[in-house]
Amino acid sequence: MADLQFMRWLVPVLLIVTGALSIFGVSFCHFVVFPEPVTSNEFRPEKVSIGFWGYNHFYFYNGTNSGDSEQEFWRVEGCKAYLDEDADTLDATFQAARVFAILTPIFAILSAILVCTMGNFGNSKVTKCLSGLLLLTTLFSGLSLLFFSSDVCETKNWRPKIAELMEDQTCHLDTGSIIVVVNTILLFLIAVMVYFMPTGESTYTAGGEDEAVAKDEEEPKEGGREEEEAAEETKE
Numbered sequence: 001m002a003d004l005q006f007m008r009w010l011v012p013v014l015l016i017v018t019g020a021l022s023i024f025g026v027s028f029c030h031f032v033v034f035p036e037p038v039t040s041n042e043f044r045p046e047k048v049s050i051g052f053w054g055y056n057h058f059y060f061y062n063g064t065n066s067g068d069s070e071q072e073f074w075r076v077e078g079c080k081a082y083l084d085e086d087a088d089t090l091d092a093t094f095q096a097a098r099v100f101a102i103l104t105p106i107f108a109i110l111s112a113i114l115v116c117t118m119g120n121f122g123n124s125k126v127t128k129c130l131s132g133l134l135l136l137t138t139l140f141s142g143l144s145l146l147f148f149s150s151d152v153c154e155t156k157n158w159r160p161k162i163a164e165l166m167e168d169q170t171c172h173l174d175t176g177s178i179i180v181v182v183n184t185i186l187l188f189l190i191a192v193m194v195y196f197m198p199t200g201e202s203t204y205t206a207g208g209e210d211e212a213v214a215k216d217e218e219e220p221k222e223g224g225r226e227e228e229e230a231a232e233e234t235k236e
Contacts, residue, residue: 007193007194007197008115011112011115011190011193011194012111012112012113012115012116013112014186014190015108015109015111015112015115015134015190016108016109016112017186018105018108018183018186018187018190019104019105019108019109019112020105021179021182021183021186022101022104022105022108022141022180022183023105024176024179025175025176025177025179025180025183026051026052026101026144026176026180027051027053027176028051028079028175028176029049029050029051029053029054029055029056029057029079029080030049030051030056030174030175030176031049031050031051031052031147031174031175031176031177031180032049032050032051032147032148032153032171032172032173032174032176032177033047033048033049033171033172033173033174034047034048034049034050034155034166034169034170034171034172035047035169035172036166036167036169048166049174050152050171051079051176052097052098052101052147053079053081053082054079054080054081054082055079055080055082056078056079056080057078057079057080085159086152086158086159088159089151089152089157089158089159090150090151090152091150091151091152093146093149093150093151094146094147094150094151094152096143096146097143097144097145097146097147097150098144100140100141100143100144100146101144101180103140104137104140104141104144104183107133107136107137107140108137108187110133111130111133111134111137114130114133115130127194127195127197128195130194131191131192131194131195134187134190134191134194135188135191137187137191138184138187138188138191141180141183141184141187142184144180145177145180145181145184147171147177148171148177152171153170153171154168154169154170154171155167155168155169155170156168
């Protein structure tokens with residue numbers, strides 16, 4: 001009983017963590033990186049990182065007062081969204097990976113809500129269905145790594161203005177993709193843990209507690225009947 005209650009709260013906490021990691025891993029421009037430096041100047045980062053929604057880029061802000069004779073600029077790295085010209089590079093494989101990246105946190109958080117709200121969590125059929133849902137979430141998380149098979153992961157497929165600044169190279173793991181790999185493993189472990197958790201069906205079946213109380217009340221009655229029968233035999 002105690003183990004089941006502990007799992008009832010541990011599983012949704014872990015799922016919320018995986019959902020947050022899924023969102024964090026794919027939301028920024030550092031999902032993959034191209035290790036070879038670009039043609040360097042002050043306007044471009046040394047290494048280009050890209051993500052599902054854009055690529056890293058330098059923004060410049062005037063850091064001096066308007067009355068100063070000399071101007072200073074702050075260079076800040078940010079995430080620039082893909083342009084319309086990039087549409088040809090964002091092929092079907094990339095779009096599929098993006099869809100799976102969106103579905104992963106949705107299914108993870110949905111599973112957490114189901115665990116918190118359903119009353120028959122200890123039922124073996126329910127836990128197996130939940131485990132199947134978590135395996136599906138694990139699959140979605142893994143399929144988001146189709147990003148590495150898309151055209152955007154090779155610089156030769158980029159529009160000429162960008163491709164000419166870089167050598168022909170393929171993308172490598174960066175912060176976001178590493179988080180997704182770790183998150184996929186964690187989701188799989190949660191699915192296995194849910195599948196093999198203690199069921200406690202007798203506790204969570206409808207009317208289970210009433211049946212247990214009824215049995216406890218019947219036992220003294222049966223004991224009393226045996227005593228009455230023994231007394232009658234003694235009298236005879």
